[in-house]
Amino acid sequence: MNEMPNCIGCGTIIQTDDSKAPGYAPASSLEKESIICQRCFRLKNYNELQPVALTDDDFLRILNGLGQQNGLIVKIVDIFDFNGSWLPGLHRFVGNNPVLLIANKADLLPKSVKKQKVVNWLKQEAKKLGLKPIDVMLVSAHKGMGMQEAMAAIDEYRRGQDVYVVGCTNVGKSTFINRIIKQATGEKEVITTSYFPGTTLDMIEIPLEDGKAIFDTPGIINHHQMAHYLDPSELKYIMPKKEIKPKVFQLNEGQTLFVGALARFDFIQGARAAFTVHIANDLQIHRTKLEKADDLYETHRGELLAPPSEKYIDQLPELVRFEFSIKEAKTDIVFSGLGWITVQNANVVIAAYAPKGVEVQIRPSLI
Ligand code: GDP
Numbered sequence: 001m002n003e004m005p006n007c008i009g010c011g012t013i014i015q016t017d018d019s020k021a022p023g024y025a026p027a028s029s030l031e032k033e034s035i036i037c038q039r040c041f042r043l044k045n046y047n048e049l050q051p052v053a054l055t056d057d058d059f060l061r062i063l064n065g066l067g068q069q070n071g072l073i074v075k076i077v078d079i080f081d082f083n084g085s086w087l088p089g090l091h092r093f094v095g096n097n098p099v100l101l102i103a104n105k106a107d108l109l110p111k112s113v114k115k116q117k118v119v120n121w122l123k124q125e126a127k128k129l130g131l132k133p134i135d136v137m138l139v140s141a142h143k144g145m146g147m148q149e150a151m152a153a154i155d156e157y158r159r160g161q162d163v164y165v166v167g168c169t170n171v172g173k174s175t176f177i178n179r180i181i182k183q184a185t186g187e188k189e190v191i192t193t194s195y196f197p198g199t200t201l202d203m204i205e206i207p208l209e210d211g212k213a214i215f216d217t218p219g220i221i222n223h224h225q226m227a228h229y230l231d232p233s234e235l236k237y238i239m240p241k242k243e244i245k246p247k248v249f250q251l252n253e254g255q256t257l258f259v260g261a262l263a264r265f266d267f268i269q270g271a272r273a274a275f276t277v278h279i280a281n282d283l284q285i286h287r288t289k290l291e292k293a294d295d296l297y298e299t300h301r302g303e304l305l306a307p308p309s310e311k312y313i314d315q316l317p318e319l320v321r322f323e324f325s326i327k328e329a330k331t332d333i334v335f336s337g338l339g340w341i342t343v344q345n346a347n348v349v350i351a352a353y354a355p356k357g358v359e360v361q362i363r364p365s366l367i
Helices: 027-031 038-046 056-067 115-128 147-157 173-185 232-238 290-300
Strands: 071-078 099-104 135-138 162-167 192-195 202-207 213-216 247-251 255-259 263-269 273-279 285-289 319-326 331-335 339-343 348-355 360-364
Touching (some): 099 147, 099 173, 115 135, 135 147, 147 173, 162 173, 173 213, 247 255, 247 285, 255 273, 263 290, 319 360, 331 348, 339 348, 348 360
Parallel strands (some): 071 162, 162 213
Antiparallel strands (some): 202 213, 247 273, 255 263, 255 285, 273 339
């Protein structure tokens, strides 16, 4: 086989197989004299960033590298996938650098949700995981909500130093950076790429007025994200583009809800009660009797219970059961990467199921 050329932009070896991996260029471009990878092409021509995938070793190298820099770390998480978008160990690596936590996709929150409650919940969860952010902000990179405030906060907290934006894939980091690029540079072509210290990974460098820069570090893959259990063609079902419309179910003890084949919710014990489902509008909720639920899942996952559809159902890990005895009214059962179900009544016992690796947690309602 001929040796593959390097990208004239970032120097990565060109490959033509995996459009999501670094160095991808369409096979037809190999005939050209100087080849540029798709990512550099888009960056150069549209000032637009494309996400690339990373290995776990790269992930560790990035975390290590961050500890050696001085500057503000901006960590982006997905409000709907807090656990799935957490970077474990980040707090150990960042040393004394302040971390600003930015929670993205706020546009999906139903109007009834109180923003301050979301912020408080995020602070608490971060603390539980060992991180004490300097501040927590909600944004919608997609809609532009909260972006000016986020930019102002970044400028304040960086105290004249560089900024490193980190996050795992699917949280909307590229969308966020693209917004910053447009705001910070207008249409000028001033964006460059440089290698992340100690790695061969390139990162985007957005210059700031005082000679410092905002660096976009490569997106990190978190294997336990719900998003990785679905085929890209089916991601649209769990990643809504529009505000979530809560759906209320009045259930009797002994009833079960299935969320496609991705999650299950059993009402085990308690008086008739209301449960409000906050999950992407396009996901089908199927109600059945608890006694029939195992059988139904066994025989109908991938068909009646989808996504994933039949073609992809075998890639989905088994569902794992978590039981909760709920004493307080208005308690959320949070399925990381999917959304949550609010238990409206007190004194009920429920069980929640999610694919192995995906977290299920409870929290006081955000409403
Ligand atoms: P990255 O992998 O972190 O770089 O994420 P992307 O920027 O590629 O975004 C991942 C997915 O989330 C895409 O489908 C985006 O359209 C979507 N997304 C990004 N930001 C937002 C947001 O603020 N709101 C909503 N609803 N979707 C978003």
